[in-house]
Structure formats: structure tokens, C-alpha cells
Amino acid sequence: MTSEPVLRPSAEQQYAGELAALAAVDDRPRPPSWRLSPQAVVRYVLGGTLSDGTEIVPKYVGDRRIVEVAVATLATDRALLLVGVPGTAKSWLSEHLAAAISGDSTLIVQGTAGTSEESVRYGWNYARLIAEGPSEAALVPGPVLRAMRTGAVARVEELTRMPAEVQDSLITVLSEKALPVPELNLHVQAVPGFTVIGTANDRDRGVNQMSSALARRFNTVVLPPPASEDDEVEIVSTRAAQLGRALELPAAPPALDEVRRVVRVFRELRNGSTVDGRTQLKKPSGSLSTAEAISVVTSGMSLAAHFGDGNIGADELAAGLLGAVVKDRVSDTAAWQEYLEAVVKERPEWRDLYRACHDLDTSGYA
Amino acid sequence: MPALPERVSLLGIRHHGPGSARMVLAALETLRPELVLVEGPPEADGLVEHVGELVPPVALLMHDEAEPSTAAFWPFARFSPEWQAMCWAHHNGVPLRFADLPAAATLGAEDEPDPVSVDPLGVLAEAAGFDDPERWWEDVVEHSGAGDPLALATAVTEAMTALREEFEDHVGPRTLRREAQMRQVIRQGLKEVTGPIAVVCGAWHAPALRELPTVSADNALLRGLPRKKVSGTWVPWSHGRLAAAGGYGAGIAAPGWYAHLWERAEAGDAVPRWFARACQVLRAEDLPASTASAVEAVRLADALAALRGRPSPGLAEVSEAALAVLCGGEDTPLRLVHQQLVIGEELGEVGAGVPRSPLAADLERLQRRLRLPASATERQLRLDLRKDTDRERSKLLRRLRVLDVQWGEPDSTRGLGTFAEAWRVRWDPSMAVAVAAAARHGTTVAAATELVLHQRAGSVEKVAKAADVLWYAVGCELPAAVTAARRALDRCAAAATDAVELLSALPSLAGTVRYGSVRGTDPELLRLALHGLLARGAVGLPLACRGVDDETAEHLVTALDAAQEAAGLAADEEHKSLWRNALLKLVGLDEAHGLPAGRATRLLWEAGDLDTDRVAARLHRAVSTAGGATMFVTGFLRGSAALLAADPRLFDLIDGWLTGLSAEAFADAVPLLRKAVSDFSAAERRTLGERVATGGGGISAGDGAWDEPRAQRLSAHVRGLLEGAGR
Known part of the structure; x- marks a missing residue:
């Protein structure tokens, strides 16, 4: 099957080879409807080398226990809730889990303030409804209903952004594993393998907090920010290289030193103190997540490819850094300038970065 | 080197590992040994017979008889293999002996530890990719051991032999000496019995016991070990203590979980x-x-x-x-x-038949009688001293504090008045050391406390310290100690030349006088002591305020305030007037340091002994003498921002004095005043500023007109309240 190139292939398209190789060597028992055994799913997420020599790329860098708890939860047909601050790879992990387990990560509900019950469960083809009256043919199944019928994993992104009553429509689905369609006097029962992965943002808790009735039906796994600087550097450099390939950027993969610098800037500002703990810093208002660090590096790569010599350096990173840190013009600019003067300037090997950022400051924001 | 005879079986264990405990139990059942040797101090051999009276977690407490606070614990949980071996030996009537260096050689000795302490089974487990050594033991050893505990023990010893070779440079001289002693005990056992012998020791030591070198070689290793007279007993232990890594803890990460596994395994x-x-x-x-x-x-x-x-x-x-x-x-x-x-917070029990010091026995008797069990969880206690049991409890807690057994902590966050006390009570098993150390002072809690207080009273040199001893003695209700403390107080007061020292002791003494009646001590005796101190201090006060530096002046002010409060609280009229005269003398003394003089002026004015005109005059005089003036004003106004804002008399006094100043005098006074109010907080200064801006007024004491019926109603109500409180 050949298809048009797409901007961002889904996980099961991008890693089709890995999934096939894993399935081929996988001899452990698989839960009903699962494409892989739980052990193979863990290996797909964490990476490794298969017995036939296939290299599996690590998708999630972090505590193995977290992934194991997540996979074990899904294997017991419980719903899984991934919680964390923005940019801790919640959606990323949810996509890869769905891809590995059901081979389909596209049964997705994006939670927003405007998400309605129809987009979670089912809607109607109104032309047909009016012409023929209520019938199964006029029913437009939502992602959850489709997942129930095929025994697949449905994903609900940003669960706590949805209005409370829409969230609660999931309760029956999760506890009864069934969805009534009263208009057709129909009772859709889920095929084994059906489950839900929800993601929720720590900072959104106050927006539409989950009812305890719903929360009880999820096993909760908290995804922490990367534990160490080395972990974060690895995440940023591999992801930036992958994205660069996907975007067909001609630039060379970023030098590890540059990535390390970006990660250090992010970590120091996020923690409010320098790595050596000697200098106290103002914390900017943004979340400064790993995801944003990745985007700083990729935009730097793109700048280097199209306007520079193809090698990423301080000049390419400066603009991206400034944009990532300064979300609030007044307070964040102060935090950033303080950081420049107190930390960046003091590090001799960071002189180029200081100059690049300083030039930018005078012309742009300050 | 001759190998260990076949009839000796080595059971290498992981200390406090439930898996090892199961292995030991099964192995003992199979072996049916005639003698069981367990790693532990040989001085405790005589204590093994009491195993039947104990409920784990318990610990062996061994202490130096000459210096009882030098002590060490050997804790055992229900899931400890050593404990299971002891229980098995007890139930089957098989003799059990401890094999390790004597406690005499290890107590208090700063023996060089092994270069790196190794958890041997932990190392093997880690090598196999397990985070919890117990998990590894269960998963790998027990499930594949196929039920033969002896084969399992052999396998463990073999694994340890390999590990010992790898970590050979980690074995220090202390470990080698311990193992030499274990071999000596094995040799002894081989002479005594002809049947099988089981040795329960840390897996790490098992390889060193597989061969028996010559007796003389081991003797050479053991030569010159320190000798001490050591005695020991069993004490209750707790899971929390087992978990603690430092101090007397055993460093077990999850004692509650292991105990649960042990209980529910069947x-x-x-x-x-x-x-x-x-x-x-x-x-x-x-x-x-x-x-x-x-x-x-x-x-x-x-x-x-x-x-x-x-x-x-x-x-x-x-x-x-x-x-x-x-x-x-x-x-x-x-x-x-x-x-x-x-x-977990489980606390063990030790039966009545286990030998213990007379003091510990007395303490237990008191705990039972007062229904105040030793519990590892913290408990809030509110004691009403008018009830006999509560008073006895308070007495016990106070006496134990004198003996350095900090079982109860007075909770001073809630003021409950004269008749009630609040305590936070929590028993920590390691307090057994303090109890053992206190045992040398006497056979009962009362006698030991009395002796300690006597000793303290005999050695104090400062008045304040003597007053503290008196305070403890009265709280502990020990008349003989009270007498001794009073004598010590007299002695110190006579020797004291410093008024500050004399006056600082007053608050503690005043408190003692106040509570003395509740405590069954005649308050008049105490009042006598207080009067003596007050009189001596009053005489010395004016002179003490002459020619002192600012730091000493600060101490004087504190002492002044304290003495004033104490005098008001507990002195009789005669001594109050003595004190008043001392203050008046101080005020009149021009060479006195400004800080105490200002303070004294203020105290006298508040008490009505100095009228407003004279205070104003004193203020004027202070400003005219540039030197100590700031200090005088500071001393006068110190800590009274709220009062200054609320009390129209004080406000008017300062206001009248300020507005009455001539232009030059005012210019001189401004910096002084500014310095004096700089002690106040920003909020207080603001309130004061507002008060000045509104121009006097504020709360007035009324115009003297009297609403008779209303006052009657109010006083009747207050009387009712007071009578209610007195009942």
C-alpha cells in the first residue's frame, strides 16, 4: 500500500516495522484483542534489541515501573489515566500504548471546553435521520463507540478540559462496558480488549475536576518531569532528530552540546535555581516542558538549515529560547534578563549564547 | 585445614529475612539438632530460657554494669530467622547458645568497621536484577529450592563463598575476629554433644565456618579483647525502631510488610x-x-x-x-x-518472669497502676491535678524526666491554669537504655529521682540552677529533695554577689510557689526562699545598675521585669514594698544606666507609686543629660507600643512631656525618641501615628459617673463565674 506522504504519520504507521517484528518474535500470551503481549508492549515503549536483531527505538525515557503499571492496568481492562504537568509525554505515551495494543491510535477524543457528548459517544447523520427515521445507518459512532465494537483502545485527551457532564458520560462506559442507544432500543456491549486511556493536566485540576465517581474508574499514573538532566538531553536530542527527519530538514542532527545547553536553561528556570544550587532565580510563568525544549531545538535546526550554515549554534537557539521562556511580556522578560545577566554571562563557555540573546533583547522584547 | 565435621550444618541467613526464617525452621525440623548455635552475644545465653514469655518485636539489651548508658541492642522480629531458631529450640527443649564476640568486647569499643559494609544477599539479588533482596530470595531461592531446606542452605553457602572471594578486601579485622569466636563456640559444642549441631549465622559468615583452623590460630586472633562485666535483659522493641537505619535501628525497609508476609504465608x-x-x-x-x-x-x-x-x-x-x-x-x-x-507501629511485650532491674520493675508496676501503658504511638494527655490518679501520673512523668527518660513532653502550647497539665506521651523502645542507666541510682523511680536531685542540689553553684532543682523537686513531690534544693538555694544566694543572678532566679521560684500547694509542698516554706532572694536582689539592684555596659543593662532589664512579675505574683506586702523602695532608689540614682532606670520608672508609674508629674520631671532630666538619655527613653517605652496607643494616661504623659519641651530641648529629644520607637514594628508605629493624628481621645476610662444597678449586675455575674471555677 503506497500512500501520500503525510506531515506527521501516526505511531502505528511510523513504527509499523517495529510492531511487526515484535509481533513475530512475541511468544507470550496476549490478552483478548491485543496485537502484542504486555511484555512486548513494554519493550516497544522502552526500546531494546529483539532476538532477531531488530532495534526497537525507545519511545519513552523514564522509570520502567511507570510503563509497567500502565500496561498492567490496560491488561486488566481497567481504564488508565495519565496525569502530569504539561509536556511530560502524556499524549505521546498514550498514542504509543494504543498503537502497540490495538494497532490503532486514532480513536481519539480531544477534550476541550466545547466537547459535546456526541463527540464522545455517538451522533446522528441528520439528513438520513430525517429521511429514514432512527436507524443504525443514521447513527454516526464516536471514537469510544467504535473502540467498544472493535475491542480497541480509545484515547481521551485532556479529560479535565471537558465539561463535567460530558466527562461523566464515560462512567457507564467504564463500569458497565456497555453503551445504551435509547433511540434505537440498542445496547452496545464492548468487545474484550476495549479500554480507555485518558490524559489530564495537573494544572487543569481546577478547571473541571473529575468527579470522584469517574476518578474511581481509572487507575492513575503520574508522569514526572524527566528525573535527570541526562534523561532530558536524551529525550530532546532523539525527538528533535526524529522530527527533523520527518520535516525533511537538511540540517545535521543537533550537536549534543547545544541540546545540553537548552535543557540546562530549561531545567534551571523551571526549578528556580542553578544546577549547582548557588543562585536563586525567578521562575517564569510558562511550564518550560521538555516538549517545548524539543521545539526550540527543532526550530533552531530549521533556522540553521534554511538561513544558516546547516549547523545549529547559539544564534539559532536564541530566538526559540526567548519565545519559549517569555510568555508574559512583563514578568517573564524580567526573569529572562535576570537569568541572562546572572547566569549565562557568568559562564565563559556560554559567551556566544549571551551575545546572541543580548542582541535579540535590545532589538526585540525589552 | 580440617573441614567442619558433617554433623554441623551451617544455615546462612539474611538477618530479619522472612524467607530465611522459613528456611531455618524447615531445616531445624529436618535436622532435629541436639544443639543450636545462633549469632549473638554469648552473655545472653542465660536469657534464652525466657523466650516463651516474649511477644516480638523484642530486643536483647546488653549494657556495661559499670557504665549502664553504654549499651547495645540485638533486635528480633517475629520473622527474624534467629527468633524462629530460638522459638524452635525452646519448644523442643534443645539447648541454644549464642556465637559471636562477647558484648564486653564490642560495647562502646570504637572497633574499626569493615571497609565497605556488604549486604551479601542484596548483592546477589542486585546482580540478578532485583530491587528487593527478599523478592530475589523468594523468587529464586525458595521457589526453586524444591522443599529441601538443607540443599538450599548448602547452595547459599556456596554462593557466599564465591562472593567472599570477590569481596575479600572488604573483610575487616573485626569480622575475622567474630568468625574466630564463632568457630570457638562450634568447637566447644562439638565436645559437648555427639549429635547434629545447627549453626544459624549471617550468610556472609557461613564460608568462614566451613573449615576449622587450629585452635591456637583462632586464639591468637581473639587475644587482648577488652573485658567488662556485662548484664542484659529483654526489652520490648517496635517496628518503627526496626525500620530506622541509624541509632539502634536495624535498617529493615519494610518490617510491617515482612511481618504480614510471615503471618499470612500459611x-x-x-x-x-x-x-x-x-x-x-x-x-x-x-x-x-x-x-x-x-x-x-x-x-x-x-x-x-x-x-x-x-x-x-x-x-x-x-x-x-x-x-x-x-x-x-x-x-x-x-x-x-x-x-x-x-x-507499622507494633510494640513487643516482655513477660513478668524476665529478669529486669528493680527500677524497671517499679516503673512497670507504676504504669499498670496508673493505667498509663507504654505505647509507641504519640498520645495527648490532659491531667487534672486535683484527681489523685492524674496527679500520680504527672508525678511519674516528671520524675522520669529527671531520670532522663523523656517519655512525656510537657505541652506548653496550651495554657490550662494551675490545676491542669497537658502532656504528649510516646514511648520509644530505646528509652530502655535510659531506664537501665537510671537503675544505678535506686531501686524505685522515687528513690532514684530523689538521689539524682540530691546530687544535683549538692553540685549547683548558680542561684538560677538551684531554683530549677527546687522546681523539679517540688514537681516530683519529693520532700527530702525539696529540703536539699532549698538548702542549695540558700547556699547559692549567700554566695551570689550579682543582683542579676539573684533576680533571674525569681520567676522559676514564683512559679514553684504558686503551684507548690497543688504539689503537696508547704507554700510558706517556698515563699520564705523567694523573700530571701528578693530581699538580697533588691539591696544589690541600684548598685548593680551603676557603670555597666549596654549588654549587661539588657540583662538587668530582663531581670527587672521578671522580678517585678514574681514579686507581684508571690511576695507578701512587706517584701513588695522592699522591692518598690529598691526601684525608687534606682530611679533616683543619676549614675544608673538609663535602660534599667527608665524601665524602673515605668514599672513604678504603672503601679501608681510614681505620679505623672514626677515621671515627666524624670523624663526632662534624662533629656538634659545627653549620655544615657536615649537609653532612659528606650527603657521607659520598651515593648509598650500597644499600651501607648491605647492608654490615654501614658499617651498624655509622653504627649505632655514632648509638647512642653523648649525648641532646643525638642531638637535634642527627637533623635532619642526616634531610636526608642525604632524597636516597635511597622504596624505598631502606624497605629501610633494614627493615634497622634486623631489628636488624643481614644479609649477613656470614663468620667467617673457610676451606673450603680448595672455595676451590681456585672459584679454578681463575675462572682458567679469565679465560684464556678473554684468548684
Whole structure:
């Protein structure tokens, strides 16, 4: 099957080879409807080398226990809730889990303030409804209903952004594993393998907090920010290289030193103190997540490819850094300038970065 | 080197490992030895017979008879292999002996530890990719051991031999000496019995016992060990203490979990019961934890174990499942489960037949009589001293504090008045050391306390210290000690030349006088002591304020305030007037330091002994003499911002004095005043500023017109309240 190139292939398209190789060597028992055994799913997420020599790329860098708890939860047909601050790879992990387990990560509900019950469960083809009256043919199944019928994993992104009553429509689905369609006097029962992965943002808790009735039906796994600087550097450099390939950027993969610098800037500002703990810093208002660090590096790569010599350096990173840190013009600019003067300037090997950022400051924001 | 005879079986264990405990128990059943040797101090051999009277966790407490506070503990939990070996020997009537260096050689000796302490089974487990050594032991050793405990023990010894070779340079001289002693005990045992012998020792030592070198070689190693007279007993221990890594702790990460495993191993319901208990813990704290959630947690723990290829869920799996299902991913409730279940607060028991010091026996008797059991969980206690039991309890807690057994902590955060006391009570098993150390002072709590107070009274040199001893003696209700402390107080007061020292002792003494009547000491005797101190201090005060530096002046002000309060609280009229005269003299003394002089002026003015005109005159005089003036004003106004803002008399006094100043005098006074009010907080200064801006007024004391019926009603009500409180 050949298809048009797409901007961002889904996980099961991008890693089709890995999934096939894993399935081929996988001899452990698989839960009903699962494409892989739980052990193979863990290996797909964490990476490794298969017995036939296939290299599996690590998708999630972090505590193995977290992934194991997540996979074990899904294997017991419980719903899984991934919680964390923005940019801790919640959606990323949810996509890869769905891809590995059901081979389909596209049964997705994006939670927003405007998400309605129809987009979670089912809607109607109104032309047909009016012409023929209520019938199964006029029913437009939502992602959850489709997942129930095929025994697949449905994903609900940003669960706590949805209005409370829409969230609660999931309760029956999760506890009864069934969805009534009263208009057709129909009772859709889920095929084994059906489950839900929800993601929720720590900072959104106050927006539409989950009812305890719903929360009880999820096993909760908290995804922490990367534990160490080395972990974060690895995440940023591999992801930036992958994205660069996907975007067909001609630039060379970023030098590890540059990535390390970006990660250090992010970590120091996020923690409010320098790595050596000697200098106290103002914390900017943004979340400064790993995801944003990745985007700083990729935009730097793109700048280097199209306007520079193809090698990423301080000049390419400066603009991206400034944009990532300064979300609030007044307070964040102060935090950033303080950081420049107190930390960046003091590090001799960071002189180029200081100059690049300083030039930018005078012309742009300050 | 001759090998160990066949009839000696080495059971290498992991200390406090339930898996090892099961192995030891099974091995002893198979071997039916005639003698059991267990790693431990040989001085404790005589204590083994009491095993039947103990409820673990318990610990062997061994202490130096000459210096009882030099002590060490050997703790045992129910799941400790050593404990199981002791129980087996006890039930089967088989002699058991301890094999290790004598406590005499290890107590207080700063023996060089091994270069690196190695948890041998931990190292093997880590090499196999396990995070918890117990897990590894269970998964690998027990499940593949196929039921033959002796083959298992042999396998462990072999593994350890390999490990010992690898870590050879980690074995220090101390370990070598210990092993030499173990071999000596084995040789002794071989002479005594002809049947099989079982040796229960740390797996790390097992390889060193496989061969018996010559006796003389071992003797050479053991030569020159220190000798001491050591005595010991059994004391209750707690899970919390087992978990603590430092001090007397055993450093077991999860004693509660191990105990649970040991208890439920037979029934086979360890995991479901664990989650049921976790739900109860959470529910007790009003956190949601339904039975349905417990079911899901069990399923998740099982799935996790299966995913990790383990035969059954371990602590890691149950903790992760509890976090994901019961705690909603949050750490705080999980910590609760950890504290109460994974560690646990279980406290052991020691039966009445176990020998103990007369003091410890007396303490237990008192605990029973006063229904004040030693408990490892903290308890709030409110004692009404008018009730006999409560007064006895307070007496006991106070006496123990004198003996340095800090069982109760007076809770001073809540003032409860003369007749009530609040205490926080928590028994820490390591307090057994303090009890043992106190045993040399006497055979009962009362006698030991009396002796300690006597000694302290005999050695004090400062008045304040003597007053403290008196305060303790009165609180402990020991008349002889009270007399001794009073004598010490007299002695110190006579020798004291410093008024500050004399006056600073007054508050503690005033408190003692106030509470003395509740404590069964004649308050008049104490009042006599107080009067003596007050009189001496009053005489010395004016002179003490002459020619002193600012730091001493600060101390003087503190002493002045304290003495004033004490005099008001506990002195009779005669001595009050004595004190008043001393203050008046101080005020009149021009060479006195400004700080105490200002303070004294203020105190006298407040008491009405100095009228407003004279105070104003004194203020004027202070400003005219540039030197100590700032100090005088500071001393006068210190700590009275609120009073200054609220009391029109004081306000008017300062106001009148300020406005009456001539232009030059005012210019001189401004910097002084500014300095004086700089002690006030910003909020106080603001209030004061507002008060000045509104121009006087404020709360007035009334115009003297009297509403008779209204006053009658009010006074009747107040009288009712007071009578109610007195009942």
C-alpha cells in the first residue's frame, strides 16, 4: 500500500516495522484483542534489541515501573489515566500504548471546553435521520463507540478540559462496558480488549475536576518531569532528530552540546535555581516542558538549515529560547534578563549564547 | 585445614529475612539438632530460657554494669530467622547458645568497621536484577529450592563463598575476629554433644565456618579483647525502631510488610488482605477507598507480577498498585499506608518472669497502676491535678524526666491554669537504655529521682540552677529533695554577689510557689526562699545598675521585669514594698544606666507609686543629660507600643512631656525618641501615628459617673463565674 506522504504519520504507521517484528518474535500470551503481549508492549515503549536483531527505538525515557503499571492496568481492562504537568509525554505515551495494543491510535477524543457528548459517544447523520427515521445507518459512532465494537483502545485527551457532564458520560462506559442507544432500543456491549486511556493536566485540576465517581474508574499514573538532566538531553536530542527527519530538514542532527545547553536553561528556570544550587532565580510563568525544549531545538535546526550554515549554534537557539521562556511580556522578560545577566554571562563557555540573546533583547522584547 | 565435621550444618541467613526464617525452621525440623548455635552475644545465653514469655518485636539489651548508658541492642522480629531458631529450640527443649564476640568486647569499643559494609544477599539479588533482596530470595531461592531446606542452605553457602572471594578486601579485622569466636563456640559444642549441631549465622559468615583452623590460630586472633562485666535483659522493641537505619535501628525497609508476609504465608491470602488493610487505613483518615477499588488493586498487582515474570506480587507491585488505584497517583495517602502498614507501629511485650532491674520493675508496676501503658504511638494527655490518679501520673512523668527518660513532653502550647497539665506521651523502645542507666541510682523511680536531685542540689553553684532543682523537686513531690534544693538555694544566694543572678532566679521560684500547694509542698516554706532572694536582689539592684555596659543593662532589664512579675505574683506586702523602695532608689540614682532606670520608672508609674508629674520631671532630666538619655527613653517605652496607643494616661504623659519641651530641648529629644520607637514594628508605629493624628481621645476610662444597678449586675455575674471555677 503506497500512500501520500503525510506531515506527521501516526505511531502505528511510523513504527509499523517495529510492531511487526515484535509481533513475530512475541511468544507470550496476549490478552483478548491485543496485537502484542504486555511484555512486548513494554519493550516497544522502552526500546531494546529483539532476538532477531531488530532495534526497537525507545519511545519513552523514564522509570520502567511507570510503563509497567500502565500496561498492567490496560491488561486488566481497567481504564488508565495519565496525569502530569504539561509536556511530560502524556499524549505521546498514550498514542504509543494504543498503537502497540490495538494497532490503532486514532480513536481519539480531544477534550476541550466545547466537547459535546456526541463527540464522545455517538451522533446522528441528520439528513438520513430525517429521511429514514432512527436507524443504525443514521447513527454516526464516536471514537469510544467504535473502540467498544472493535475491542480497541480509545484515547481521551485532556479529560479535565471537558465539561463535567460530558466527562461523566464515560462512567457507564467504564463500569458497565456497555453503551445504551435509547433511540434505537440498542445496547452496545464492548468487545474484550476495549479500554480507555485518558490524559489530564495537573494544572487543569481546577478547571473541571473529575468527579470522584469517574476518578474511581481509572487507575492513575503520574508522569514526572524527566528525573535527570541526562534523561532530558536524551529525550530532546532523539525527538528533535526524529522530527527533523520527518520535516525533511537538511540540517545535521543537533550537536549534543547545544541540546545540553537548552535543557540546562530549561531545567534551571523551571526549578528556580542553578544546577549547582548557588543562585536563586525567578521562575517564569510558562511550564518550560521538555516538549517545548524539543521545539526550540527543532526550530533552531530549521533556522540553521534554511538561513544558516546547516549547523545549529547559539544564534539559532536564541530566538526559540526567548519565545519559549517569555510568555508574559512583563514578568517573564524580567526573569529572562535576570537569568541572562546572572547566569549565562557568568559562564565563559556560554559567551556566544549571551551575545546572541543580548542582541535579540535590545532589538526585540525589552 | 580440617573441614567442619558433617554433623554441623551451617544455615546462612539474611538477618530479619522472612524467607530465611522459613528456611531455618524447615531445616531445624529436618535436622532435629541436639544443639543450636545462633549469632549473638554469648552473655545472653542465660536469657534464652525466657523466650516463651516474649511477644516480638523484642530486643536483647546488653549494657556495661559499670557504665549502664553504654549499651547495645540485638533486635528480633517475629520473622527474624534467629527468633524462629530460638522459638524452635525452646519448644523442643534443645539447648541454644549464642556465637559471636562477647558484648564486653564490642560495647562502646570504637572497633574499626569493615571497609565497605556488604549486604551479601542484596548483592546477589542486585546482580540478578532485583530491587528487593527478599523478592530475589523468594523468587529464586525458595521457589526453586524444591522443599529441601538443607540443599538450599548448602547452595547459599556456596554462593557466599564465591562472593567472599570477590569481596575479600572488604573483610575487616573485626569480622575475622567474630568468625574466630564463632568457630570457638562450634568447637566447644562439638565436645559437648555427639549429635547434629545447627549453626544459624549471617550468610556472609557461613564460608568462614566451613573449615576449622587450629585452635591456637583462632586464639591468637581473639587475644587482648577488652573485658567488662556485662548484664542484659529483654526489652520490648517496635517496628518503627526496626525500620530506622541509624541509632539502634536495624535498617529493615519494610518490617510491617515482612511481618504480614510471615503471618499470612500459611493462609496464602497475603495480597488481598494487604489491600483490605490498606483500605482500612485510608478510610480511617476519611479518604475514599472502596472494596471495589481493593479488588481492582489486587488485579493490578497480579497483572504487574505476571508482566514482570514473578510468581506473586511483592512489595513493589502492591505499592505501585496501591498508588495507581487506591491513592489516585498521589504520594500523600501512600505515605500513610507506608507509615502504618509497610513499617507499622507494633510494640513487643516482655513477660513478668524476665529478669529486669528493680527500677524497671517499679516503673512497670507504676504504669499498670496508673493505667498509663507504654505505647509507641504519640498520645495527648490532659491531667487534672486535683484527681489523685492524674496527679500520680504527672508525678511519674516528671520524675522520669529527671531520670532522663523523656517519655512525656510537657505541652506548653496550651495554657490550662494551675490545676491542669497537658502532656504528649510516646514511648520509644530505646528509652530502655535510659531506664537501665537510671537503675544505678535506686531501686524505685522515687528513690532514684530523689538521689539524682540530691546530687544535683549538692553540685549547683548558680542561684538560677538551684531554683530549677527546687522546681523539679517540688514537681516530683519529693520532700527530702525539696529540703536539699532549698538548702542549695540558700547556699547559692549567700554566695551570689550579682543582683542579676539573684533576680533571674525569681520567676522559676514564683512559679514553684504558686503551684507548690497543688504539689503537696508547704507554700510558706517556698515563699520564705523567694523573700530571701528578693530581699538580697533588691539591696544589690541600684548598685548593680551603676557603670555597666549596654549588654549587661539588657540583662538587668530582663531581670527587672521578671522580678517585678514574681514579686507581684508571690511576695507578701512587706517584701513588695522592699522591692518598690529598691526601684525608687534606682530611679533616683543619676549614675544608673538609663535602660534599667527608665524601665524602673515605668514599672513604678504603672503601679501608681510614681505620679505623672514626677515621671515627666524624670523624663526632662534624662533629656538634659545627653549620655544615657536615649537609653532612659528606650527603657521607659520598651515593648509598650500597644499600651501607648491605647492608654490615654501614658499617651498624655509622653504627649505632655514632648509638647512642653523648649525648641532646643525638642531638637535634642527627637533623635532619642526616634531610636526608642525604632524597636516597635511597622504596624505598631502606624497605629501610633494614627493615634497622634486623631489628636488624643481614644479609649477613656470614663468620667467617673457610676451606673450603680448595672455595676451590681456585672459584679454578681463575675462572682458567679469565679465560684464556678473554684468548684
